[in-house]
Amino acid sequence: MPDGAPLAILLSIGTEILLGEIVDSNAAHLAGELARLGLDLRAVRQLGDERATIAAAFGEARAAADLVIASGGLGPTHDDLTREGLADALSETLTPDENLEEELRRRFAAYGPMPTSNLRQALRVPSAHALPNPIGSAPGWWVDRDRSVVVLLPGVPAEMRRMWTEQVVPRLESRFALRPLHVRTVKTFGIGESAAAEALEGLLDAPGEGIAAGIYARDDGVHLRFSTRDDASMLDGPVDRSRQLLGEHVYGTDQETLPLVALSALAAHGVGSLASVESGTAGALLAILAEANGSPVTYAGGVLIADGHDSAVAPSADAVLRLGLLPQDAHGRSRVQVSVDGATLLPPTETRIHGSGPQRQRRAAFAALDTVRRALG
Amino acid sequence: MPDGAPLAILLSIGTEILLGEIVDSNAAHLAGELARLGLDLRAVRQLGDERATIAAAFGEARAAADLVIASGGLGPTHDDLTREGLADALSETLTPDENLEEELRRRFAAYGPMPTSNLRQALRVPSAHALPNPIGSAPGWWVDRDRSVVVLLPGVPAEMRRMWTEQVVPRLESRFALRPLHVRTVKTFGIGESAAAEALEGLLDAPGEGIAAGIYARDDGVHLRFSTRDDASMLDGPVDRSRQLLGEHVYGTDQETLPLVALSALAAHGVGSLASVESGTAGALLAILAEANGSPVTYAGGVLIADGHDSAVAPSADAVLRLGLLPQDAHGRSRVQVSVDGATLLPPTETRIHGSGPQRQRRAAFAALDTVRRALG
Numbered sequence: 001m002p003d004g005a006p007l008a009i010l011l012s013i014g015t016e017i018l019l020g021e022i023v024d025s026n027a028a029h030l031a032g033e034l035a036r037l038g039l040d041l042r043a044v045r046q047l048g049d050e051r052a053t054i055a056a057a058f059g060e061a062r063a064a065a066d067l068v069i070a071s072g073g074l075g076p077t078h079d080d081l082t083r084e085g086l087a088d089a090l091s092e093t094l095t096p097d098e099n100l101e102e103e104l105r106r107r108f109a110a111y112g113p114m115p116t117s118n119l120r121q122a123l124r125v126p127s128a129h130a131l132p133n134p135i136g137s138a139p140g141w142w143v144d145r146d147r148s149v150v151v152l153l154p155g156v157p158a159e160m161r162r163m164w165t166e167q168v169v170p171r172l173e174s175r176f177a178l179r180p181l182h183v184r185t186v187k188t189f190g191i192g193e194s195a196a197a198e199a200l201e202g203l204l205d206a207p208g209e210g211i212a213a214g215i216y217a218r219d220d221g222v223h224l225r226f227s228t229r230d231d232a233s234m235l236d237g238p239v240d241r242s243r244q245l246l247g248e249h250v251y252g253t254d255q256e257t258l259p260l261v262a263l264s265a266l267a268a269h270g271v272g273s274l275a276s277v278e279s280g281t282a283g284a285l286l287a288i289l290a291e292a293n294g295s296p297v298t299y300a301g302g303v304l305i306a307d308g309h310d311s312a313v314a315p316s317a318d319a320v321l322r323l324g325l326l327p328q329d330a331h332g333r334s335r336v337q338v339s340v341d342g343a344t345l346l347p348p349t350e351t352r353i354h355g356s357g358p359q360r361q362r363r364a365a366f367a368a369l370d371t372v373r374r375a376l377g
Numbered sequence: 378m379p380d381g382a383p384l385a386i387l388l389s390i391g392t393e394i395l396l397g398e399i400v401d402s403n404a405a406h407l408a409g410e411l412a413r414l415g416l417d418l419r420a421v422r423q424l425g426d427e428r429a430t431i432a433a434a435f436g437e438a439r440a441a442a443d444l445v446i447a448s449g450g451l452g453p454t455h456d457d458l459t460r461e462g463l464a465d466a467l468s469e470t471l472t473p474d475e476n477l478e479e480e481l482r483r484r485f486a487a488y489g490p491m492p493t494s495n496l497r498q499a500l501r502v503p504s505a506h507a508l509p510n511p512i513g514s515a516p517g518w519w520v521d522r523d524r525s526v527v528v529l530l531p532g533v534p535a536e537m538r539r540m541w542t543e544q545v546v547p548r549l550e551s552r553f554a555l556r557p558l559h560v561r562t563v564k565t566f567g568i569g570e571s572a573a574a575e576a577l578e579g580l581l582d583a584p585g586e587g588i589a590a591g592i593y594a595r596d597d598g599v600h601l602r603f604s605t606r607d608d609a610s611m612l613d614g615p616v617d618r619s620r621q622l623l624g625e626h627v628y629g630t631d632q633e634t635l636p637l638v639a640l641s642a643l644a645a646h647g648v649g650s651l652a653s654v655e656s657g658t659a660g661a662l663l664a665i666l667a668e669a670n671g672s673p674v675t676y677a678g679g680v681l682i683a684d685g686h687d688s689a690v691a692p693s694a695d696a697v698l699r700l701g702l703l704p705q706d707a708h709g710r711s712r713v714q715v716s717v718d719g720a721t722l723l724p725p726t727e728t729r730i731h732g733s734g735p736q737r738q739r740r741a742a743f744a745a746l747d748t749v750r751r752a753l754g
Contacts, residue, residue: 016591017405017408017421018408018412018418018419018420018421019408019409019412019418020405020406020407020408020409020410020411020412021409021591021593022405023400023401023402023405024400024401024404024405025400027401027423028394028397028399028400028401029397030397031394031395031396031397032396032397032398033397034397035395035396035397041395041396042395042424042425042430043395043422043423043424043425043430044389044394044395044421044422044423044424045420045421045422045423046404046420046421046422046423047419047420047421048419048420053419053420214393214396214398216393216398225398279678282663282664282667282668283660283663283664283667283679283681284664286659286660286663286681287659287660287661287664290659290660290681290683291659298683299683300683300686301656301680301681301682301683301686301689302660302680302681303678303679303680303681303689303692304660304663304667304678304679304680304681305678305692306667306675306676306677306678306692309677309678309692312678312680312690312692313689313690315680315682315683315686315689
């Protein structure tokens with residue numbers, strides 16, 4: 001993050017988070033968004049539904065950051081106290097907003113009478129500007145006072161994300177002088193994280209002036225991530241160098257995905273429609289193929305064969321991708337058998353993966369697609 | 378949480394969390410564990426890999442809580458600064474621990490020479506007791522000083538969870554006077570969250586003295602959760618009352634799952650083996666059936682038919698469960714068609730679900746299992 005980027009703090013509010021009842025996916029989403037926009041996120045704090053705690057957290061965060069974003073605690077019930085907490089921190093008083101009340105009544109008209117508890121959602125402090133929520137009853141707030149901005153967002157992820165994109169991002173872009181982040185990603189499969197780092201000969205430690213580099217192990221392989229707030233073309237160098245050094249392990253960059261690269265390779269060999277047969281994977285391969293939007297190959301469907309049942313009839317298609325995931329050995333490795341029949345495009349091939357649980361199953365599916373990509377790409 | 382429970386604060390350390398690169402699932406796991414054990418989690422703080430920030434966070438957390446648990450930042454590289462931050466907060470000095478060094482060298486012996494950077498993982502402050510990490514290179518720390526306990530855990534989830542269970546939980550149980558939480562869960566399908574709350578006639582608001590109640594919408598239906606730190610048998614009342622009031626919507630309690638309840642109903646009707654055929658779901662049903670451990674019915678496998686392909690041969694079995702998920706209507710509802718053929722156990726039946734994305738697909742699969750459970754249970 002460059003010097004001078006505005007500082008941000010996130011507050012995730014809800015006792016259910018502190019009880020471990022839900023994973024706070026909002027924080028991760030907003031953190032990624034802030035990085036992209038060019039704000040420097042200093043801390044995330046998760047706190048329970050307690051008015052004094054919330055007020056203190058807003059007070060501290062406003063003193064430390066240019067932007068405070070809070071999600072959660074905007075519901076209609078007595079334990080939704082984010083509005084009250086912020087009002088206390090601002091020493092302002094909550095009063096009913098007639099427009100918000102009318103909006104709420106209109107919203108409920110279709111369903112019958114509005115519970116009176118929902119009127120709490122029409123309360124507002126004088127310095128708050130309400131942010132409409134087209135898909136829920138909790139309006140958000142935008143408060144710009146004393147040189148810091150506080151944004152309140154609903155905790156329901158779909159409502160939060162839509163309000164963020166439509167209402168908050170444009171306001172942030174005009175309120176702060178931001179230098180957005182340019183990002184390039186190089187995607188590999190078949191090489192481990194430390195082996196990839198070694199093969200890159202120090203590129204990750206010194207990707208160039210003004211460029212940040214990261215390496216991440218995902219189910220679909222090890223990804224390299226280069227980013228800068230300067231000129232986007234500065235990233236071409238490290239991207240090209242990575243491709244050179246990692247060679248055949250690289251299957252794509254940026255928006256390219258392993259399923260689409262593998263399916264495109266099949267299409268280039270004349271495959272118009274594909275079916276799949278798999279075992280040991282709980283259907284990981286067919287789930288990935290069914291969700292591969294934009295594929296040049298029609299997916300006809302897939303079969304999961306349960307353990308100990310060794311035959312199945314695949315849906316009819318030009319080619320059938322077969323995957324068998326065998327049990328783990330003592331070193332945690334699993335054998336993965338892959339073939340493509342129909343046009344005998346890929347004779348039975350074996351590869352190995354690491355991992356356990358659902359991750360192991362998804363990795364086996366990606367290993368099958370990688371095998372296809374290497375053989376036919 | 379009862380008065381007098383020890384107070385806890387969690388610190389999740391890692392710049393990758395603040396960049397939104399990873400979801401902090403450790404915090405949710407530890408939060409659930411703390412609630413179960415009887416510790417009162419006051420806040421979770423996520424912070425970046427900055428020595429001064431980490432030191433300040435440890436200082437504040439130690440002043441405010443009886444127990445501070447930090448995960449992340451124990452790796453070998455220069456940006457792993459949790460050890461340094463805590464040493465600063467304690468005003469203690471890091472020195473090499475010979476036993477830890479030997480342990481690390483033994484660990485690396487199988488792989489070749491140990492990178493010198495890993496020696497950082499053998500550093501320790503005098504008041505820290507090292508916690509062994511049998512599956513990774515980062516040892517944990519247990520620091521009991523000045524009436525508060527600080528625990529350092531590795532950030533890798535598998536390493537963190539194992540160290541937590543094997544090393545930390547027993548120490549917490551002997552260090553603090555804890556009153557563990559007793560929990561009962563009532564599981565429903567086919568009724569919404571607010572409709573369930575209404576049918577429960579105030580039971581959730583007043584579940585009884587010393588009892589907490591919660592309601593959660595999950596893919597496998599709405600769950601009610603009753604908990605107490607007093608006598609476990611106190612929970613029988615609200616559990617029985619919920620069953621009474623919610624009637625046929627209740628499919629089980631506690632460890633009972635919708636797949637196992639549905640499969641048991643099929644077994645009771647003489648089904649020894651089952652296959653599945655589904656469409657519109659990206660394989661959600663076969664994934665659930667493949668993972669249903671302890672089923673009295675053998676799962677022979679399943680077929681996903683892609684959109685527009687309307688026939689398939691199911692793996693051979695006593696009965697075939699068929700599921701079709703149709704597109705969403707303007708109100709966000711989807712039609713779900715379910716049947717069980719083979720023994721014509723369940724004629725084609727239609728139900729409706731709400732939701733979008735992968736959640737909608739999993740809900741359709743659970744709706745199919747619920748349809749079976751209601752018809753045959």
